[in-house]
Amino acid sequence: MSSIQLKPLVVIFGATGETGQSIINGLLRTNAFRVAAVTRSFSKPAVAELAAKGVALHQFDLLAAEQGRLEESAWQSRLQDILTGADTVIAVVHPTCIEVQRKIADAAKAVGVKRFVPNDFGTSAPPGVQGLHDRKLAIRDYIRQIGLGHTFIEVAWWAQFAVIYPAHYTGIDSSMSRHVIGEGKTRFGVTDLFHIGDYVARVIQDDRTLNQTVFIWEDEITQQQAWELAVKKFGEDILKTKIQHPEADFLKALEAARAGGPEQIVQRYIHEYWCSMHIRGDNVVEKAKALGALDFKEIYPDVQTTSFEDFVSEVYKSDDPYVPHGDAYE
Numbered sequence: 001m002s003s004i005q006l007k008p009l010v011v012i013f014g015a016t017g018e019t020g021q022s023i024i025n026g027l028l029r030t031n032a033f034r035v036a037a038v039t040r041s042f043s044k045p046a047v048a049e050l051a052a053k054g055v056a057l058h059q060f061d062l063l064a065a066e067q068g069r070l071e072e073s074a075w076q077s078r079l080q081d082i083l084t085g086a087d088t089v090i091a092v093v094h095p096t097c098i099e100v101q102r103k104i105a106d107a108a109k110a111v112g113v114k115r116f117v118p119n120d121f122g123t124s125a126p127p128g129v130q131g132l133h134d135r136k137l138a139i140r141d142y143i144r145q146i147g148l149g150h151t152f153i154e155v156a157w158w159a160q161f162a163v164i165y166p167a168h169y170t171g172i173d174s175s176m177s178r179h180v181i182g183e184g185k186t187r188f189g190v191t192d193l194f195h196i197g198d199y200v201a202r203v204i205q206d207d208r209t210l211n212q213t214v215f216i217w218e219d220e221i222t223q224q225q226a227w228e229l230a231v232k233k234f235g236e237d238i239l240k241t242k243i244q245h246p247e248a249d250f251l252k253a254l255e256a257a258r259a260g261g262p263e264q265i266v267q268r269y270i271h272e273y274w275c276s277m278h279i280r281g282d283n284v285v286e287k288a289k290a291l292g293a294l295d296f297k298e299i300y301p302d303v304q305t306t307s308f309e310d311f312v313s314e315v316y317k318s319d320d321p322y323v324p325h326g327d328a329y330e
Contacts, residue, residue, distance in 0.1 A: 009034045009085055010204070013062065013104065014092035015055070016046040018193060019121050019155075023090060026197020028053060032205065038062075038082060058082045062097045079107035088204050090117040095132060095269075101139050109148045115210060116143060120152045121196070123189075123277060124215055124288035130272040131258075152213040153203060154293065155196050156189030156283055159311050162221065164230035166238055169319065175243075177226065181278035182247040184223035188277040189284055190308055191218045202300060209299070215288035216296040218305040223278065229312050247279060 010027055014020045015037035027033045036056040039047050051057055060078060083089060089108050091101050101118050108116050118139050125133050143150045161176045191199075199216045203209050230238050245253070254275055257268040276282045285295050297305065315321045 007034045008087035010088045011036045011083055011086045012090045013038045015039060016044055017092055020092040022193055022197040023200050026201045030201045062093060062100050080111050083107050083113055084111045086113050088115045089113050091119050092121060093119050098135050102142050105143050105148050109146050115149045115151055117151050117153055121155050123157055123283040124154045125276045125282040126291060129276050132269045149210055151209045154215045156191045156217040159190040159192045159308060162190050162226050163312055163315055164226050166234050178241055179243045180223050181245050181250050181274050186278050186281045187220045187222055187284050189217035189220050191216055192306060192311060213293040214296055215285055215293040217285055219308040220284055221308045233316050
């Protein structure tokens with residue numbers, strides 16, 4: 001048996017999204033894994049790039065399965081075929097496909113997968129705060145219920161979405177960071193998207209993280225600090241682009257989004273994220289640990305993480321920095 005065959009196999013759902021690509025690149029950099037990607041279509045340019053990197057490819061339409069457009073016994077058998085021989089399965093699925101993770105977990109359990117990492121690649125929060133996060137917590141409960149080995153990985157907030165970008169940075173959707181909730185003085189954790197894959201690779205090679213939650217973070221900042229860095233670089237004129245939300249007004253908008261119909265679901269999720277991070281202060285390592293998570297920095301003290309100030313300094317050196325856009329998922 002060759003050394004390549006001896007490497008553990010990691011199968012990733014949602015491999016062409018922003019987070020999925022970061023994870024695959026991190027896994028490949030270690031040269032410690034065989035990597036396979038499950039994608040809806042082989043026609044995407046990103047899929048061709050994966051193949052060129054040596055990633056094995058499987059075609060499977062999770063959305064069709066979620067919506068009941070595939071015969072269940074057939075696609076459950078297909079999932080088992082895809083996952084046979086896998087050491088670890090990672091799901092970075094779109095919110096419309098969250099529930100199908102139960103079927104992925106069933107298939108993983110049936111073929112003896114050692115570790116399932118479901119789609120928890122976001123902020124930390126307790127139950128009852130974010131509707132989307134609550135759906136993810138229910139998936140965690142199901143994974144525990146069926147006795148499947150797992151690691152739940154939270155990655156804080158993307159540092160790329162916390163930077164205040166000037167208007168001359170064209171082609172960048174900077175609206176996310178321009179909204180300041182309340183006074184903007186509540187701390188929240190951030191992680192560089194492009195480092196997530198390296199950190200995930202470290203976590204899934206560690207027996208200590210099996211059946212645990214891990215909170216990955218590089219720095220804790222406030223919205224006010226992000227604006228101060230922008231003013232230092234570009235001057236006070238950039239403050240004219242700030243969109244201020246007094247706390248009372250924001251909470252009214254949150255309740256309106258929650259009371260709305262399905263067409264308001266995206267606004268509801270965004271407002272709940274902002275409330276959790278910028279009013280409640282949930283997305284910090286202290287609170288994540290209180291919920292039972294392991295602190296990434298404590299279990300890997302040798303890892304050199306990047307401060308937000310250093311990250312911003314590098315971003316501001318370029319007039320055309322890369323910022324994630326479109327969907328974080330497949």
